[in-house]
Each structure stands twice: as structure tokens, then as C-alpha cells.
Amino acid sequence: MTAVQSLSHFIPESVLIATGFLVLILDLFSKPKRWLGWLTLAGTLGALGWAVATIPGETLPLFYGYFTIDPFSIFFRIIAFGIITITILISLAHKQTPPRQEGELYALLAFIGTGLMMLAASTNLLMIFISIEFVSLTSYILAGFEKHEGASNEASLKYLLFGSVASATMLYGMSLLFGLTGTIELNGIRNALATGGNAGPILLIAMSLLLVGFSFKVSAAPFHMWAPDVYTGAPTPIAGFLTVGPKALGFAVLLRVLFTALPALQNEWSTIFAVLSALTMTIGNIAAVSQTNIKRLLAYSSIAQAGYILMGVAAASTIGLEGILFYVAVYALTNLGAFTVVIVVSNQFKNEEIRSFAGLAKRSPFFAASLAVCFISLAGIPPLAGYFGKVLVFAGVIEQKLITLAVIAAVNSAVAAFYYFKVVKEMYLSEPADPAPLQKSFPATLAIVIAFLAIAVLGIFPAPLLHWASHSLIF
Amino acid sequence: MSILSLIIFLPIVGMIGILLTPKTEAQSIRRIATSVSALVFLLCTILLLRFDASQTGMQFVEKIAWIPQISVFYHLGIDGISIPMVFITGLLSLLACVASYGIKERVKEYFALYLLLEVGMLGTFCALDLFLFYVFWEVVLVPMYFLIGIWGGPRKEYAAIKFFLYTLAGSIFMLLGILALYFASTPHTFDITVLSANHAFAPGFQKLVFLALFLGFAIKVPIWPFHTWLPDAHVEAPTPISVLLAGILLKMGTYGFFRISYPILPDAARWFGIYMAILAVIGIVYGGFVSLAQTDFKKMIAYSSVSHMGFVLLGLAVFNYSGFDGALLQMFNHGTITGGLFLLVGMLYDRTHTRDLANFGGLGAKIPIYAGMLMIFSLASLGLPGLSGFVGEFLTLLGSFTVYRWAAMLSCLGIVLAACYLLWTVQRVLLGPLNIQWKSITEINRRELFTLIPLLVIIVFVGIFPQVILNLFGPATHALADSLGGLPQ
Numbered sequence: 001m002t003a004v005q006s007l008s009h010f011i012p013e014s015v016l017i018a019t020g021f022l023v024l025i026l027d028l029f030s031k032p033k034r035w036l037g038w039l040t041l042a043g044t045l046g047a048l049g050w051a052v053a054t055i056p057g058e059t060l061p062l063f064y065g066y067f068t069i070d071p072f073s074i075f076f077r078i079i080a081f082g083i084i085t086i087t088i089l090i091s092l093a094h095k096q097t098p099p100r101q102e103g104e105l106y107a108l109l110a111f112i113g114t115g116l117m118m119l120a121a122s123t124n125l126l127m128i129f130i131s132i133e134f135v136s137l138t139s140y141i142l143a144g145f146e147k148h149e150g151a152s153n154e155a156s157l158k159y160l161l162f163g164s165v166a167s168a169t170m171l172y173g174m175s176l177l178f179g180l181t182g183t184i185e186l187n188g189i190r191n192a193l194a195t196g197g198n199a200g201p202i203l204l205i206a207m208s209l210l211l212v213g214f215s216f217k218v219s220a221a222p223f224h225m226w227a228p229d230v231y232t233g234a235p236t237p238i239a240g241f242l243t244v245g246p247k248a249l250g251f252a253v254l255l256r257v258l259f260t261a262l263p264a265l266q267n268e269w270s271t272i273f274a275v276l277s278a279l280t281m282t283i284g285n286i287a288a289v290s291q292t293n294i295k296r297l298l299a300y301s302s303i304a305q306a307g308y309i310l311m312g313v314a315a316a317s318t319i320g321l322e323g324i325l326f327y328v329a330v331y332a333l334t335n336l337g338a339f340t341v342v343i344v345v346s347n348q349f350k351n352e353e354i355r356s357f358a359g360l361a362k363r364s365p366f367f368a369a370s371l372a373v374c375f376i377s378l379a380g381i382p383p384l385a386g387y388f389g390k391v392l393v394f395a396g397v398i399e400q401k402l403i404t405l406a407v408i409a410a411v412n413s414a415v416a417a418f419y420y421f422k423v424v425k426e427m428y429l430s431e432p433a434d435p436a437p438l439q440k441s442f443p444a445t446l447a448i449v450i451a452f453l454a455i456a457v458l459g460i461f462p463a464p465l466l467h468w469a470s471h472s473l474i475f
Numbered sequence: 476m477s478i479l480s481l482i483i484f485l486p487i488v489g490m491i492g493i494l495l496t497p498k499t500e501a502q503s504i505r506r507i508a509t510s511v512s513a514l515v516f517l518l519c520t521i522l523l524l525r526f527d528a529s530q531t532g533m534q535f536v537e538k539i540a541w542i543p544q545i546s547v548f549y550h551l552g553i554d555g556i557s558i559p560m561v562f563i564t565g566l567l568s569l570l571a572c573v574a575s576y577g578i579k580e581r582v583k584e585y586f587a588l589y590l591l592l593e594v595g596m597l598g599t600f601c602a603l604d605l606f607l608f609y610v611f612w613e614v615v616l617v618p619m620y621f622l623i624g625i626w627g628g629p630r631k632e633y634a635a636i637k638f639f640l641y642t643l644a645g646s647i648f649m650l651l652g653i654l655a656l657y658f659a660s661t662p663h664t665f666d667i668t669v670l671s672a673n674h675a676f677a678p679g680f681q682k683l684v685f686l687a688l689f690l691g692f693a694i695k696v697p698i699w700p701f702h703t704w705l706p707d708a709h710v711e712a713p714t715p716i717s718v719l720l721a722g723i724l725l726k727m728g729t730y731g732f733f734r735i736s737y738p739i740l741p742d743a744a745r746w747f748g749i750y751m752a753i754l755a756v757i758g759i760v761y762g763g764f765v766s767l768a769q770t771d772f773k774k775m776i777a778y779s780s781v782s783h784m785g786f787v788l789l790g791l792a793v794f795n796y797s798g799f800d801g802a803l804l805q806m807f808n809h810g811t812i813t814g815g816l817f818l819l820v821g822m823l824y825d826r827t828h829t830r831d832l833a834n835f836g837g838l839g840a841k842i843p844i845y846a847g848m849l850m851i852f853s854l855a856s857l858g859l860p861g862l863s864g865f866v867g868e869f870l871t872l873l874g875s876f877t878v879y880r881w882a883a884m885l886s887c888l889g890i891v892l893a894a895c896y897l898l899w900t901v902q903r904v905l906l907g908p909l910n911i912q913w914k915s916i917t918e919i920n921r922r923e924l925f926t927l928i929p930l931l932v933i934i935v936f937v938g939i940f941p942q943v944i945l946n947l948f949g950p951a952t953h954a955l956a957d958s959l960g961g962l963p964q
Contacts, residue, residue: 319545322544361584376617381613381616381617381643382609382610382613382614383610383614387610387613391606391650391654394650394651394654395545395654395657395658398651398654398655398658399654399658406651407648407651410644410647410648410650410651411644413643413647414640414643414644414647417639417640417643418636418640421620421636421639425624425632425635425636428621428624428625429624429625429631429632429635462542463541463542463543463544466542466544466545467544470544
């Protein structure tokens with residue numbers, strides 16, 4: 001499809017970009033900038049509405065095939081919308097944003113949202129690289145957004161340095177892959193590999209370099225080193241966003257590349273990811289146990305969660321893939337829900353220490369219960385949505401008889417429950433220093449209610465989301 | 476809505492009602508919880524009366540597609556093995572609810588969690604789909620954590636998280652086992668009845684899955700050496716929660732063997748029988764000796780549970796009629812007897828704020844009704860003929876005598892030990908000179924008596940007419956024993 005024809009299917013992204021620019025312009029003329037957040041939210045929801053209303057029946061290769069709308073990209077497009085919506089809400093609830101820059105924050109969120117959608121729909125290496133870089137560069141800026149805070153600056157710089165190296169490595173892998181196959185189209189690469197016979201060690205090297213880049217995005221060990229510091233230093237709403245946005249879409253692009261371009265190497269990458277998965281969850285969980293800062297705890301927990309999701313990649317089966325999609329969607333909502341409560345608490349205490357949560361159940365039962373539900377879901381305990389996601393990825397590895405991985409994951413789940421319940425214990429079993437209820441915040445409450453309902457309803461009735469996930473798999 | 480769903484989800488309705496009640500209305504909250512529990516018990520009684528004991532199959536079956544993509548069904552049903560468990564869950568939940576009136580702090584949260592716990596317990600005994608079973612099994616965990624952790628004794632936080640992590644670790648392995656069963660069956664299914672009818676799994680596979688499930692069940696029972704969470708949890712938990720923990724939660728583990736491991740993995744079950752017998756004997760004797768050494772009243776009863784649950788496991792390990800009957804009856808009896816003992820300990824603690832056995836003495840003359848109750852429950856627990864405890868243990872020993880004579884003989888030691896520690900406890904609490912500290916101790920009140928009388932009636936009734944209850948579940952246990960075909964001689 002030519003560029004002009006494509007535009008009519010590119011309206012959600014265009015609306016989002018336009019919203020971003022509009023906010024940037026209006027930002028120059030408005031003094032209280034809070035309403036710009038609501039404007040961005042309106043634009044995002046409008047774009048989401050349009051995207052949902054115009055879901056095409058067939059696969060559309062937009063922009064000469066660089067940007068493909070298929071069930072898979074639609075699934076992740078809508079997840080990206082959800083992530084951006086909640087991130088805007090929690091940014092509105094966050095009190096520490098420098099007032100002068102608030103407008104730019106919302107504009108950047110609209111832009112990064114577009115980047116995430118591009119990532120979901122990219123079907124050739126060039127577009128993948130551009131989208132990843134677009135998301136990454138915006139993330140670096142967002143991470144350093146509180147520019148007078150040393151930690152925020154440090155986060156931004158670390159993210160930039162690690163990210164650049166990862167991108168360079170990935171680009172090298174892509175160039176080798178192009179050299180071997182003569183194409184940057186994912187489908188073309190598959191066909192070339194299928195007919196070209198065994199390309200030997202170079203192909204493996206190319207793939208490994210490529211996977212380094214993706215592993216960086218989804219913060220899989222041993223490429224996770226940047227994550228804890230970045231998540232801790234970044235402004236809390238952005239930290240919440242970074243633990244879900246780039247990660248969720250990182251999984252999208254990872255799956256697309258593996259299953260569209262590299263099915264010939266499935267044995268190899270499946271083994272690689274089995275090892276990475278075990279490593280990632282173990283390192284994440286063990287490091288999380290001793291944390292006293294909740295952002296750091298959530299940072300390590302999000303690494304561990306990536307490890308569970310990678311089990312689905314290692315399984316490389318239908319149920320494993322359905323599991324990844326289900327897990328990613330639920331994980332995104334749950335983690336953002338957890339970060340919302342962290343924001344509400346840190347608005348009051350100006351810090352994110354776990355001990356600040358002491359007695360939260362007595363001060364604000366609603367927020368405490370929400371965070372507890374998020375954590376119980378992350379721990380994978382029924383009947384919440386996180387449990388069902390975990391069952392699916394476990395089912396994937398059991399089906400493939402990856403017993404060792406399953407046992408490692410089982411032990412990990414018990415370890416994870418320990419630190420999640422460390423926070424729950426603080427909230428419910430400890431006495432508050434000050435029994436006054438926390439300040440309420442409408443956007444935060446809205447964000448939590450969305451997350452809470454989704455976790456509970458999808459936990460008890462997972463069938464609709466599972467149905468959607470299985471129909472989004474095009475591989 | 477059918478009766479089983481009604482029984483299981485009525486507490487949820489009560490929970491929502493409680494959540495909508497302002498927390499200052501403690502009295503209404505208690506009333507809601509009690510009336511819901513009473514209603515559940517009433518329904519359980521109706522269920523018991525309408526249950527047709529002559530059938531061996533599942534009754535009151537409900538089956539609705541839940542997650543059709545992976546063939547998960549909302550599948551409920553009960554047979555002779557589950558009906559006593561459902562009944563005792565309904566009964567103990569009501570009694571423990573009344574016994575919870577002493578809870579003064581955070582009443583709203585307490586009863587909301589309490590009713591959620593009841594949902595999980597009832598659901599576990601009714602579920603016929605492995606996925607559903609697992610969900611209910613885990614639903615028990617979180618409210619239990621809070622109930623111990625918030626309303627428990629001085630070391631409550633440690634006890635709560637220890638209970639939680641132990642059980643969770645075990646149950647995740649159980650989940651792996653369940654998934655393995657799902658993928659090994661063709662067509663893939665979680666249906667317990669279908670999986671039980673199909674005995675075609677390879678022996679090696681069976682052993683692996685049996686071990687995975689065993690870990691989950693053994694920690695819950697708890698079987699020695701997985702029992703270390705139990706004394707902590709019991710000692711720290713508030714009285715009504717101890718009652719439920721001992722009376723029902725422990726049975727979920729042995730019920731798992733009856734419902735899942737044995738029928739679905741018969742070859743592995745027979746192969747592991749001897750090891751289970753060994754663990755059972757160790758549990759019986761070890762539990763007895765450790766109980767003997769306790770100075771804390773509650774801890775003594777907690778360890779006696781390890782010993783008594785050992786009899787259940789022994790009965791399970793012998794694969795004959797008497798063994799299975801004995802095991803199931805012992806599960807039922809232990810719920811009533813130990814539940815009662817925990818209530819009695821709680822009553823004493825409420826009055827004296829100590830559980831140190833060395834601190835009591837001479838209370839028999841001071842509070843005779845209490846003393847009488849304690850006597851009867853202790854005698855039932857040590858297996859006095861004429862009371863229910865005797866029948867269960869006798870049947871178990873009878874069953875094991877023909878199969879593992881050594882096990883039966885060593886287990887008798889457990890009964891002797893039970894007589895020692897229980898009688899010695901009774902002596903230390905009730906007899907001897909009155910400790911002057913307790914000269915103004917009050918007799919048990921009507922509410923407390925109400926929680927004990929039903930248990931007492933059951934204990935005496937089952938002790939004298941065991942045939943009534945044996946006829947209830949006999950056909951089901953005998954069918955199970957027949958399908959397993961006994962032990963290889």
C-alpha cells in the first residue's frame with residue numbers, strides 16, 4: 001500500500017502525534033498546565049476509540065509493507081494505548097513533576113505511545129530499529145525528566161549509555177542478517193533461510209547479537225544491569241511506564257522476529273531463552289528479596305516477571321505464546337496499578353521506602369487493598385489474573401517437557417511471594433506512624449480502579465482475553 | 476443455582492455484605508457472618524440428608540464450561556469421601572465463627588477474610604476439576620495469612636509468612652503436577668473423574684507426578700518432615716483459626732490423596748505405599764514424643780495433630796477397606812476432637828492469658844463444667860473406646876496389621892504416648908492444688924458451651940454408632956480400594 005493510501009489506516013497514530021504537537025504548542029500559552037494532561041488523555045482515548053472501531057478484517061501492509069496492521073499488532077497497539085492512558089493518569093497524580101515542564105511530559109508520552117505502536121507493527125529490520133530507537137531516545141529523556149534531581153540525571157545517562165551499546169550490537173546483528181539473506185523484510189529473511197540451507201555460525205552470531213538488543217529492551221539477565229538504577233532514579237510514573245511499556249512491546253517485536261524471520265533456528269533460540277529465562281527470574285527474585293525501597297523492589301520484580309514471560313518464549317508453543325500475550329497484558333496493568341499506589345504514598349512521604357507503607361491498611365484501606373491485590377496477582381496466586389498468566393507459561397514449558405525450567409520457576413515463585421508479602425505485611429500487620437488518611441487523588445483512584453477491576457475480572461473470567469490472545473497469534 | 480454452588484458462594488455474599496457495613500457496626504458484622512455460616516451449615520445438613528450413600532458415583536454434579544480454550548470446567552460434585560468433609564467444614568466454620576466473638580480489633584476485616592476462607596475450604600472439597608481445585612486450594616492461603624498475621628500472638632508475623640511460604644511452595648509443585656496430568660491425557664483434560672477412570676499413564680510418569688502432588692499435599696497435612704510450619708502457625712493463630720487450621724485445612728492434604736493422587740495415579744500410589752507408611756509411623760511416634768515434651772498447652776495439641784494425622788496417612792498407605800475407612804473416619808474425628816481441644820485451650824487462655832502448663836493446677840474443682848469438657852475431649856483424643864477417636868484409630872490399625880505388621884505395632888506406641896501426654900496435661904491443668912492466681916476464674920459461658928456441645932454430641936454418637944458414618948462413606952472408600960486393587964503382596 002502506498003503512503004497516501006496507508007494514511008487512512010494510520011489515523012490512531014496520527015491523532016496521537018497531533019495531540020503531542022498540540023500540547024507542545026498550548027504549553028507555551030498556559031500557566032496551570034495540568035489540563036494539558038487531560039487533553040492528552042482525551043486525545044489518547046479518542047485515538048484508542050478510533051483504533052477499536054476500525055479494526056480491519058484483513059492484514060494491511062501499510063507504507064509499502066514497513067508497517068503492518070495484523071491481529072498481532074492490533075493486540076499490542078491496544079495494550080500500548082492502555083499503558084499510555086494509565087501512565088498519563090498517574091503522571092497527573094504525581095506531585096513532584098517540575099511544574100514548568102509538565103506540558104512537555106504529556107507531549108512526550110503521546111510521542112512515545114506512537115513509538116510503541118510502531119514497534120508493534122514493524123515488520124522489517126529497518127523499521128524495527130527506527131522504532132526501538134525512537135522509543136529508547138524518548139525513554140532516556142523521560143527518565144531524566146526531573147532534571148534537578150541527581151538520581152534522575154544518573155538514570156537517564158545510564159540508560160543512554162547501556163541503551164546505545166545494546167542498540168549498536170543489535171544493529172550489527174541486523175547488518176549481518178541482511179548480509180546473509182539480502183533482505184530486511186522479516187518474511188523475506190525466513191524464506192531466504194528456508195531455501196538457503198544452513199548458513200553456519202555466522203547466522204548464529206547474527207541472531208545472538210540481535211537477541212542482545214531485544215534482551216536489553218525486556219531487561220533479561222544478564223542484560224538487566226541498567227534496569228534497577230534507571231527504574232529507581234526515574235520519576236515514579238515514568239519508572240512505572242518503563243517497567244511495562246518498552247518491555248511489553250519489546251516482547252512483541254521479539255516474538256515477531258523470532259517467529260516470522262527465524263523459525264529455522266527455533267531449537268537454538270528456544271534453548272537460549274530457556275537459559276535466559278531461568279537466569280532472569282532467579283537474579284531478579286534473589287535481588288528483590290533484600291530491597292528496602294519499593295521502587296527498587298518493583299524494579300527487580302519486573303526483571304523476574306520478564307523471566308517468567310520468557311518461559312513462554314522458551315516453550316515456543318501455541319499455549320506458551322498465548323501465555324505471553326495474556327501475561328504481558330495483565331502484567332502491564334498490574335505493575336502500573338502497583339506504581340500508582342507507590343505514587344500516592346510517595347506524594348505524602350517524599351520517599352519510596354517500604355517502611356513508609358506501614359499501616360497503610362488503617363490509613364487508606366482502599367489503596368492498601370489495591371496494592372495487596374496487585375502484589376498477590378504478581379505473585380501468581382489465584383483467583384487473580386496474574387495467576388492465569390503464570391499457569392499458561394508454566395503449561396507451555398511443561399508441555400515441552402522443560403522440567404528443569406519449570407522447577408526453577410516454581411522455586412522462584414515461592415521466593416517472589418516472600419518479598420511481595422514483605423510489603424503486604426508492612427501495610428497490614430504494622431502500625432502506622434500517623435493514622436491520618438492519605439491525600440486522595442482522582443486520577444490515581446481512576447487508574448487503580450481500572451487496574452483492580454481488570455485484575456479481578458480477568459482472574460475469574462480469563463476466557464475472553466485468552467480468546468483474543470489466541471486470535472492475535474499469526475505465526 | 477444448585478446446592479453446592481450455593482453452599483460455596485453464600486459466604487462471598489456475606490463477605491460483600493460485611494464490606495458494605497461500616498466498620499463501627501461490629502455487632503451487625505458478627506451477625507452477618509454468623510447467619511451466613513449458619514445458613515451454610517444448614518445447607519450442608521440438607522446436603523447430608525439428601526445424599527444417597529448407596530451410590531459410589533458423584534452426586535449433586537454441576538458442570539459449566541469456564542475456560543473452554545484449555546477445557547477448564549466449573550465442575551462440582553460430591554461423593555462419600557467428600558460429604559463428611561463438607562459437613563464438618565460447615566459445622567466447624569459455624570462454631571469457630573461463634574468462637575470469634577472474642578475478636579475485638581479490626582472486626583470487619585476479620586470476618587470478611589473469615590468468610591473468604593470458608594469459600595476456599597468448601598470449594599476444595601467440592602471441586603472435580605483440577606484447575607478449579609487448585610484455585611480453591613490457593614484461595615485458602617491468603618486469608619489464612621492475614622488471619623494469623625493480624626490477629627495472632629506475639630510471633631504472628633513469622634508464623635504467618637512461614638505458613639504461607641511453605642504451603643505456597645508445595646502447591647506450586649502441585650500445579651506443575653496438575654499441568655503434567657493435563658498434557659499427558661488425551662484429549663487434554665483437567666476433569667478429575669475422567670482422569671480417574673483412565674489408568675493408562677506410564678509408571679515412571681506416574682511416580683514423577685505423584686511426587687509433585689505429594690509435595691503439595693504432604694506440606695498441608697503435614698507429614699513428617701514437612702510439619703515444621705504447623706506448631707508455629709497453631710500457637711500464634713487466634714483460637715477460631717487454630718480450630719479451622721486443625722479441623723479442616725490439614726484434611727485438605729489427605730483429601731488430596733483420596734481425591735487426586737490415588738485414583739489418578741494408582742500404580743505410583745501402590746509403589747509409594749510403603750514409604751508413606753514409614754513416614755506415617757515416624758509422624759505418629761515423633762509427634763507423640765514431641766507432644767510429651769511440650770509445656771505450652773496449645774503447642775502440645777499442635778504436635779498431637781502431627782501424630783494423629785499420621786494415622787490418616789497410615790490408613791491411606793495400606794490400600795484396604797479398613798485402612799481407607801479408618802483414614803477417612805480419623806480425618807472426620809480429628810476435626811471434631813482437636814477442634815474442640817483448641818476451643819478449650821482458647822477458653823482457658825482468654826481467662827488466664829497463659830498457656831504454660833506448669834502454671835495451672837486444681838482448676839477441676841473451680842470450673843467443673845470446663846473440666847468435664849476437657850476430660851471428654853482429651854479421652855476422645857487419646858482413643859478411649861466408646862468415643863469417636865477410638866474407632867478411627869482402631870480401623871486404621873486393623874487395616875495396617877495385615878499389611879505392615881511392624882507399622883501397626885509401632886503405631887500403637889503413638890496411642891500409648893497420646894494417653895501419656897493427654898492425661899498428664901489433664902492432671903497438670905485440672906488436678907492438684909489450686910494455683911492461687913486463678914482463684915477467681917470464671918466458668919465457661921453459654922456461648923462457649925454452644926461451640927462445644929455439637930462437637931461433643933458427634934464424638935459420642937460416632938463413638939457408639941460408628942456404623943452410621945461408616946455406611947455414609949463406605950461404598951465410596953471401598954470402591955476406591957477395589958479400583959486400586961490392593962497392594963502387591
